[in-house]
Amino acid sequence: xxxxxxxxxxxxxxxxxxxxxxxxxxxxxxxxxxxxxxxxxxxxxxxxxxxxxxxxxxxxxxxxxxxxxxxxxxxxxxxxxxxxxxxxxxxxxxxxxxxxxxxxxxxxxxxxxxxxxxxxxxxxxxxxxxxxxxxxxxxxxxxxxxxxxxxxxxxxxxxxxxxxxxxxxxxxxxxxxxxxxxxxxxxxxxxxxxxxxxxxxxxxxxxxxxxxxxxxxxxxxxxxxxxxxxxxxxxxxxxxxxxxxxxxxxxxxxxxxxxxxxxxxxxxxxxxxxxxxxxxxxxxxxxxxxxxxxxxxxxxxxxxxxxxxxxxxxxxxxxxxxxxxxxxxxxxxxxxxxxxxxxxxxxxxxxxxxxxxxxxxxxxxxxx
Numbered sequence: 001x002x003x004x005x006x007x008x009x010x011x012x013x014x015x016x017x018x019x020x021x022x023x024x025x026x027x028x029x030x031x032x033x034x035x036x037x038x039x040x041x042x043x044x045x046x047x048x049x050x051x052x053x054x055x056x057x058x059x060x061x062x063x064x065x066x067x068x069x070x071x072x073x074x075x076x077x078x079x080x081x082x083x084x085x086x087x088x089x090x091x092x093x094x095x096x097x098x099x100x101x102x103x104x105x106x107x108x109x110x111x112x113x114x115x116x117x118x119x120x121x122x123x124x125x126x127x128x129x130x131x132x133x134x135x136x137x138x139x140x141x142x143x144x145x146x147x148x149x150x151x152x153x154x155x156x157x158x159x160x161x162x163x164x165x166x167x168x169x170x171x172x173x174x175x176x177x178x179x180x181x182x183x184x185x186x187x188x189x190x191x192x193x194x195x196x197x198x199x200x201x202x203x204x205x206x207x208x209x210x211x212x213x214x215x216x217x218x219x220x221x222x223x224x225x226x227x228x229x230x231x232x233x234x235x236x237x238x239x240x241x242x243x244x245x246x247x248x249x250x251x252x253x254x255x256x257x258x259x260x261x262x263x264x265x266x267x268x269x270x271x272x273x274x275x276x277x278x279x280x281x282x283x284x285x286x287x288x289x290x291x292x293x294x295x296x297x298x299x300x301x302x303x304x305x306x307x308x309x310x311x312x313x314x315x316x317x318x319x320x321x322x323x324x325x326x327x328x329x330x331x332x333x334x335x336x337x338x339x340x341x342x343x344x345x346x347x348x349x350x351x352x353x354x355x356x357x358x359x360x361x362x363x364x365x366x367x368x
Contacts, residue, residue, distance in 0.1 A: 002297055002327040003043070003113075004081045007071040010062040011045070012038040013356035022349040022363075023075065025322065025342055026329045029361070030353030036331040039358070040117075040301040043329065046070045046086050047115035047299075049094055049106030057088055066090050074112060075297075084109055107149060114143055114296060116288045119303035123280045126268045130257040137222075137258055140287055141197040143296065148193040155186035159249060167247045176240055183252075184233045190253045191224050191232065198222040198258065204290050209282035212316050216271070218262055218279055225255035277309060285320055292324055302330040322346060 008017040013035045030036040037053070041060065044052050045068075051060050061068045067089040073081035086109065087095040096103040103109070124132055141148045162183055165171050202220045209218060226235035232252065239251045260267040260279060267279055288298050300321055309317065321328050322342060342348050350361040 002075045003299065004073040004075050006039075006043070007069075008039065008042040009070075010065040010068040011042045011070065012060050012062065014038050014042065015062065015356060017042075017356070017358045019351065019358055019360070021327070021329070022347045023327055024325075024346050025348040026327075027348065027350045028329065028331050028353055028358070029333070029350060030331075031333065034353045035356040035358075036353040037303050038356075039353070040119075040303050040329055040331060042068075042070045043072075043299065043301060044115055044117060045088065046072060046084065047110055047113045049086065049088075049096075049109070052117055052119065052121065057092060058090055061088065061090055072113075082112065084112060110142070113299065114291055115299045115301060116284055117301045117303070118281060118284050119301070122284065123277055125280050125283060126260060126276050130255070133258040134256055136283070136287070137194050137197060137256070140201060140290070141193045143291055144197050144200065144294070145193045148190070151186050151189040151193065155183065155190050155253065158183040158186060159252070159254060163248050166243055166249065169244075169247070171244060173240055173244070176244070177237070180236050180240075184236055187253050188232050191256070194253070194256060195222055195224065201286060201290055204286035204293075205282055208286045208289065208320065209279065211320060212278050212282055212313060213275075216262070216275060216278065218260060218267055221259040221261055223255075223257045223259055225253050225257075226251045274309060274313075278313060281317055285317075285324070288326060289324055292326060298324070298326045300324075300326055300328045302328065304331060304333075318342075 002023045003021050004023075005020050006018070008014050017035075017039065028036040028039055038060075041051050041053055044050075045060075051057070054060060067087050069085065069087045071083070071085040073083055075081055083097075083099055085097045086106070087097075089095070094106065096106055096109055098108060098112070125136060138148075138152065142152075162176075162179060165176070165179065198220060199222075205220060206218075209216060226232065230238075235251050236249075239249075243249055260283075262270045264270050267276060271279065288300060291298050302321070318330075349363045352359050352361050
């Protein structure tokens, strides 16, 4: 659901920002430190319940305030906009509201406001730990499979309980085997959802990457976390004695990974920095495209277009984003940083950010 209106209070240097974004392209221009990235951070906070800039919530709540608030109206195809809001308190408490009513969790916001982020840190998707790539897969599986989140939560709970038993020691193989039944059932469900999602994502990724560059041939390989020739029950049974020795569960969906390969090896080892950024951009756009193809609207946040991309590739990236018919928010130090002229029929709104104050510079369709 595109954002019709956005109200931000006490997020970093944004004391009070209220504006009505374009349903298509929004460019926020401002100097470094002006607060333009904080707008994207607030939108991300509303969708995920957390910031993409810091895991510590106190860092983005204004020092003199007890909480930050992000409120939005989300467009519906029929009927009035949906009112959603999130308040994050300094003590860590999160208050989520939908249509004025308290929601049970942030998940209800994530379902209504899917957000995809492309920023400099997003390129850790290749160079970071497998946990980052699992999060990438799980975001897609969550939106693709309505049963995924319940299975994932149950499996996570069973895994933590199992590891607690293993750390305590003096546990018999028979007791562990009895405990493992739920872990295996839910773990297989999580694995199947992840596998099905990657299979759906792969052709979209290949197509998007080919539109960004014709010089790369990259494949995606899903590693489930254990021998592909075995089911999870077989893998867990074979590893019980080792788990008891180690004091933790060493095989299972918690070891899953998305392996990005070229003809000569891992993409991280064989591609230049600029080529890696093209691959990550293609992964992000393909993930968004798959969701849009399912009839789900999406918001793209683009913070500081990749520095290692030349003007030609920046233009292609923007052109691809524009073609998705999603709502886009782009930050820029200068108005012409994107090196791209949007289509004449695109509703582009350009805003200026100065010391936490947002003002509209231009509004409407592009001039011919």
